[in-house]
Amino acid sequence: MATLSESSIADLLQPYLIVPASILPQLSTYLDLLLKWNARTNLTAIRDPEEIVRRHFGESLFAARHLDPKIPTLLDLGSGAGFPGLPIAILCPEIQATLAESQNKKASFLREVIRTLGLSTEVWANRAELLPSTRQFDTVTLRAVDDMAAAVTAAASRAIRQVVVLTSEANAPVLSDFPDQSRISIPESRDRILLTASRH
Numbered sequence: 001m002a003t004l005s006e007s008s009i010a011d012l013l014q015p016y017l018i019v020p021a022s023i024l025p026q027l028s029t030y031l032d033l034l035l036k037w038n039a040r041t042n043l044t045a046i047r048d049p050e051e052i053v054r055r056h057f058g059e060s061l062f063a064a065r066h067l068d069p070k071i072p073t074l075l076d077l078g079s080g081a082g083f084p085g086l087p088i089a090i091l092c093p094e095i096q097a098t099l100a101e102s103q104n105k106k107a108s109f110l111r112e113v114i115r116t117l118g119l120s121t122e123v124w125a126n127r128a129e130l131l132p133s134t135r136q137f138d139t140v141t142l143r144a145v146d147d148m149a150a151a152v153t154a155a156a157s158r159a160i161r162q163v164v165v166l167t168s169e170a171n172a173p174v175l176s177d178f179p180d181q182s183r184i185s186i187p188e189s190r191d192r193i194l195l196t197a198s199r200h
């Protein structure tokens with residue numbers, strides 16, 4: 001049986017977006033796989049299922065809502081257990097998403113979720129900097145990457161149009177090559193923001 005009912009997941013996500021009913025089964029399966037894997041390997045420090053839905057799924061889907069419409073390609077740099085890239089891919093399957101994650105166990109988890117959910121998302125199981133130099137993405141997303149300065153440099157060099165960062169106001173990076181910027185407060189948080197930085 002699923003850990004949380006689909007209606008509980010929808011209720012928990014309500015501050016972030018009204019979730020289309022069609023994706024609730026996928027979110028539920030993703031949550032159950034995350035809890036199963038997290039019991040034996042450290043994918044996320046958050047253990048409480050409701051908190052995972054709010055913090056990880058909620059923030060990721062909030063970011064999805066604020067992406068430029070109809071972006072063809074997206075790179076989630078330092079995807080970890082898939083945030084924000086996998087919920088974005090679930091909500092917006094028309095986006096060709098690539099998840100860059102350098103830790104093998106996390107990359108294996110991402111592949112398992114993608115296979116189970118039948119998504120066409122790509123996993124790059126290495127450092128994003130090692131992607132072929134020809135690989136560019138319309139949007140690059142970043143959340144909770146350890147060395148944010150290095151990650152922002154890598155993200156900026158891969159982004160054609162937009163870098164999207166989920167962070168705190170105090171840690172918001174400078175993205176000087178992306179002059180069109182906005183900061184939106186993330187619901188249910190004290191100081192978390194969604195920074196979108198675009199050019200063109």
Ligand SMILES: C[S@@+](CC[C@H](N)C(=O)[O-])C[C@H]1O[C@@H](n2cnc3c(N)ncnc32)[C@H](O)[C@@H]1O
Pocket residue numbers: 077078079080081082083084100101102103106126127128129142143144145146147151154
């Ligand atoms: C703290 S986790 C956060 C993951 C996820 N973005 C989140 O918000 O839950 C950071 C992850 O980024 C990965 N990472 C950091 N720098 C990276 C890089 N340059 N390329 C690929 N993965 C990277 C690490 O292996 C780690 O799993």
